[in-house]
Amino acid sequence: MMKISEKMHCIFLFFVISIVAMPEVIAEEEENKVIVPYGAYSPVCAKTSNCYVPNNIVIDEGDKIIWINGDYAPHTVTSGNLWSGKDGLFESKILNHNDRFEFTFSDFKSGIYPYYCIMHPWMKGLVSIAEQLNFMVSSKSHGFR
Numbered sequence: 001m002m003k004i005s006e007k008m009h010c011i012f013l014f015f016v017i018s019i020v021a022m023p024e025v026i027a028e029e030e031e032n033k034v035i036v037p038y039g040a041y042s043p044v045c046a047k048t049s050n051c052y053v054p055n056n057i058v059i060d061e062g063d064k065i066i067w068i069n070g071d072y073a074p075h076t077v078t079s080g081n082l083w084s085g086k087d088g089l090f091e092s093k094i095l096n097h098n099d100r101f102e103f104t105f106s107d108f109k110s111g112i113y114p115y116y117c118i119m120h121p122w123m124k125g126l127v128s129i130a131e132q133l134n135f136m137v138s139s140k141s142h143g144f145r
Ligand SMILES: [Cu+2]
Pocket: 040, 041, 074, 075, 076, 117, 118, 119, 120, 123
């Protein structure tokens, strides 16, 4: 049998371990991932805008996005749109099943960047780069005190 003080010691250790282990969990969750789901080879995914999930990923300037092809058909992540074509900002190679494409949005202005798959014209996604709000600057420029 453990003494009460030993039990308390175990509980205390458990909390310490949880706190120490937590930052890693948070870091994992902060990764920006877009999945090409199984079935994106079919135009059905376009009906619910689910050819890239999430369909519109919101990031900050300088963030990295990882696209993963969870489908069994090959796909691409190509910036631009079907009508005007590639805009050359970012482009993956052909991604086979489970292939990844990583891109870091350094030196991008805030705004909405469309992309598509060159092989499946119904596959469209958006990258939205959030505006970097600086409260001090914006309140000064609006004359607040
Ligand atoms: Cu595709």
